[in-house]
Amino acid sequence: MSTLYIRLPSKAVAEAVEHWLALPCPYALASGDAVEREGVASLNELAATVAAAQRVVLLLAAADVTLLRVKTPPLSAAKLKLALPNLVEDQLVTDAGECVLAAGDMLDGLRTVAVAQRGWLDILAKTLAGLGARQLVAVPAQLCLGQQAARATAATMEYGGTDIELTLRLDASQGMGLTLAAETGASGAPGEVLAALAALVPAMPLTLYVGQARVAAYHDVLRTAGGVREINVFADNWSLWIPASGKLAPNLLAGMTIHDGAQAQWRQWRWPAGLAAAVLAVNALGLNLDWWRLKHEASTLRTGMVSTYKATYPKETVILDALAQMQKKVAAAEHNAGRAQPDDFGPLAANFDAALNEQMRTQNMTTAAPIASLEYRERALLVRLKPEVQLSAEQMKPALAARNLSLNLANGAWQIRSVQ
Template identity: 30%
Template structure:
């Protein structure tokens, strides 16, 4: 099955929920064998369709925590999760969506991914409305390479498109470090003694952009009296989007470009630090992307004011996307669990043509069945009328006609009996009169009794023989019996001369 990986922008806290919009987003489309089929940048409505859509969620939008969970499952666990993380959060946990990492930590605790429920619902519903039914959401901190400075630290690995892929560090780094990372056994958690930082690009300051536009408008109206705040806004230090992975945990920051190196040094302390720079983002070339200040949509070092720490390594966008596929953590849990055939408005819109054809076929079948029933009912009524007319013509004394075929059969049987002919029911009459004519002969002495050609063929058992008065008793019952000396069978029939 094909897979679409989309890199989401972070939520801007300055924008209210009713004004949330998704800009053009970089994406990577893989075919069912895991080969790159297409890459680029597009708006939500123009993203290619795939069997599975993987969303890479910005680090600032997801907080990764570790906590010990009560032994609950399902809805009860979902209701208990806000109370578990309440002491570690400033935001009200009731307004957050909390997902569980399927892989427990060594001490038995679990990693929890916390994201604003309103923002996550907006993302899921927006992609579902655009036709992306099978969704997965992975924090970008779970897509970072392994810390090469900490031995034994590994990133998540797994199957991509049905093929086994090495860890991200092995895909990125060459030489001994990459070979060592690829040779290690699979482990979904980074080493807790390592610190991995990825510089993802500059942040678009929505609030500052609005103030700058207002200041520019005021300056155009009164050019001789420029706003004193316009200079600071124009020369504002850009902020850099940073994703930080602390072992299996992670968070995101927006750091001023001038303070990037100092901030990373303060965060790392004595911990080994590996810095990566997101590169090869589709559509991030200056000729194709004049608005290079969009968050996570270009190289962080494209701005001369952004100084990366020494030893920063490149992180290709394709490697980040493939790591998202291999990640086991999925934010789409509980009420956001992917239901590809959920019956909602989008599904109804996609299925309205097949549903319309099915309803039309059902209507045609119902109408056709009713028309055929009406035609056959009229034929039945005409046939019943003909049979009734035939019965009344043959037997004029019939006053009531309830079942013309049965009444005709009954009348014909009576005529046969009146004329001395046997009817199809004469076997019962012959057998009853034969039973009365047996007399002292035992009933179980009969070996065979056949009825054909309007007569009974009676065969007695070898130890039973008919007495001399047997023929007389048959005559008294209106029967005539003849013995075939060759076969020993009695031929019994009606004594009526007409037979």
């Protein structure tokens, strides 16, 4: 899975410029722990890389995240999340509701809790989601610095030669950050950084990571200052940050409800969605055209039938259903001419007799006169069989259906009708 790591400027640095999205941000695109590409670019310039990466990890400036050590009761993750504001409110200088709290691991009986301003995190999350980030994680930068036993670790990031982000890690669970305003001049930034580190960790051995171009300047300042304190200066590189960024550092965005990039992903789907909409529009147009064609054909047929009916029966003035009225007229004419209709008594009785005899042969019945009564009423036969004839209506229905007859029960009798 491709992961994009971005070291962000602090809120103070971002607010000091007009367009903070143009600030340089060190980044690395990695697969696992192997770095595929790295460099320094603004968030605007990283838009395509952000959208292509499967996961984006934001390393929040250490100055924007406060790490607290809190004793917590044994609670589930969900209950601990609800209890955190009450557990840390005494250590906060602002309302806990304005902060995002993320619990880390337990160490020496205390739990590390990362605290950051909700408003700033919301801006970052929405900005990255707008750039197309799919899965977004935000971790404190101070907990991503490589840790060394009995040594403090620090790293710097300079913006425009005046603002310096200082990240300091003291041990496995403690770290901090400062935003420094450096003096102008070649040695201004190194002098400010080393003075701040001397105040924060006056006696502890220190490893300092700075930009490749700044290593010599820091060495010069250290040689000039002298002293017996052990300070090692090396070039900053992503192998210091990536291993710890996804293992121990708490995710500050896990406690927020943000847009996860689904809206931004709409831009990637706009052409497929547009194509699908076009296909639906073409299909809808085709269906409408087909409906209009069928409607026109139906209207033509209806007009033709009415014209034929009027020509055949010119005295008829009321025409509600030309086809049904024509069928009735033809049936009446055939009846008047002596032609038997399927629902006349003769055809009904003959077809029923044939079906009954066929079914009795199938059932090996030899009753000579199986019918007890036979009536013709309302163009239907009402048949009652003798008690000794053991034929059910369900047995008779297939034979009757083969002769276009239907069978229904009416007052204990079989009602036989033509279905033609």
